Amino acid sequence: MKYGLLIQLFLFFHISLSLNATTAQVYDIKKANDLYVATSYAQAIEVYEEISKQGYESATLYYNLGNAYYRINKIAPAILNYERALRLDPSNLDIQHNLKLAKAKTVDKIVTQEKNIVEIWYNSIVFATHTNVWAYMSIIFFIVALCLVLMYMFLRVSWIRKITFFSSIIFFTFAICFFIFSYQQKKMVENQKEAIIFVPSSYVKSSPDQLGSDLFLLHEGTKIIIKHQLGSWVQITTEDGNKGWLPVSTIQKI
Numbered sequence: 155m156k157y158g159l160l161i162q163l164f165l166f167f168h169i170s171l172s173l174n175a176t177t178a179q180v181y182d183i184k185k186a187n188d189l190y191v192a193t194s195y196a197q198a199i200e201v202y203e204e205i206s207k208q209g210y211e212s213a214t215l216y217y218n219l220g221n222a223y224y225r226i227n228k229i230a231p232a233i234l235n236y237e238r239a240l241r242l243d244p245s246n247l248d249i250q251h252n253l254k255l256a257k258a259k260t261v262d263k264i265v266t267q268e269k270n271i272v273e274i275w276y277n278s279i280v281f282a283t284h285t286n287v288w289a290y291m292s293i294i295f296f297i298v299a300l301c302l303v304l305m306y307m308f309l310r311v312s313w314i315r316k317i318t319f320f321s322s323i324i325f326f327t328f329a330i331c332f333f334i335f336s337y338q339q340k341k342m343v344e345n346q347k348e349a350i351i352f353v354p355s356s357y358v359k360s361s362p363d364q365l366g367s368d369l370f371l372l373h374e375g376t377k378i379i380i381k382h383q384l385g386s387w388v389q390i391t392t393e394d395g396n397k398g399w400l401p402v403s404t405i406q407k408i
Contacts, residue, residue: 179210190218195225213243217252224256228404230375232256232349238376241343244281251400261355261373266393280339288336290330299325347380349405351386359397362387369398378405 157308186201202219220235236253243249302322309315355373359366362384372392378400381388388405391397 179208183215186362187218190222191226195222198222199226211238212241213246213249214229215239216242217246217249220249220252220256224252229256229259230350233260233375234352234406234408235342235379237282237348237350241408243284244339245283252329257375260375262376264376264392264394280335280342285336285343288332288339292332292336295325295329299329318359348408349378349380349390350408351376351378351400352406353404356400356404358390358396358400359387360398362376362389362399366399372400377408380407382403 174363182201182205182255186198186205189195189198189201199219199222202215202222202331205215206219216235216239220232223229223232233253235363236249236256239249240253299322302318302325306315306318306322309318315396351372351374353374355371357368358370358372360369361367376392378390378392380388381391381397383402387403388402389397390400390405
């Protein structure tokens with residue numbers, strides 16, 4: 155039982171060294187990972203954040219940063235970085251699991267609006283892997299399809315020509331589907347402007363000013379969807395459909 159728990163903790167907070175980065179960044183990443191292993195979480199966070207500020211991003215970097223914030227009980231930054239990691243690696247089960255655990259510590263228990271089964275099924279396919287992977291697969295299948303077309307044109311054996319012809323149609327179809335999945339995922343992420351509440355609590359207003367009436371209260375770590383920005387205010391929607399206005403200073407964009 156004891157060893158099982160240790161294994162679970164290791165899997166939950168494992169630190170990956172497989173990041174694509176410059177030599178200097180690789181050194182900094184190793185330094186941050188070593189600090190994390192030594193339980194110097196605050197110092198590890200400083201190094202991870204500095205790497206991020208240099209413009210480098212990866213799912214692993216955000217995942218490790220989220221883990222470090224989680225260990226010092228800073229739930230909002232943990233959720234923010236898990237969400238960023240999930241955008242870069244949407245099918246990663248470790249990120250999904252840790253994000254779920256972090257969300258369980260938030261005050262607001264928002265129930266996401268139900269989607270129809272077709273939309274859920276389609277989105278699960280579109281986000282099964284990263285948009286770049288879909289794009290690479292589309293290119294590969296397209297090239298294979300072209301090769302099959304050339305084989306069809308130059309081969310003379312009828313049964314082989316039939317196989318190459320129908321195979322080329324199948325590969326072209328998959329190439330188009332993969333391209334659509336890549337494009338759809340990219341547009342969904344770009345159009346879905348999301349953020350995390352970064353203050354202990356904030357009242358959502360009926361209008362973009364302090365004179366607006368208080369509609370409802372949101373707490374640190376809650377994810378919201380940004381619909382529109384007007385000056386220093388953003389119009390937001392919660393995942394259960396409630397709407398209102400918040401000061402930009404109360405949120406951090408994913």
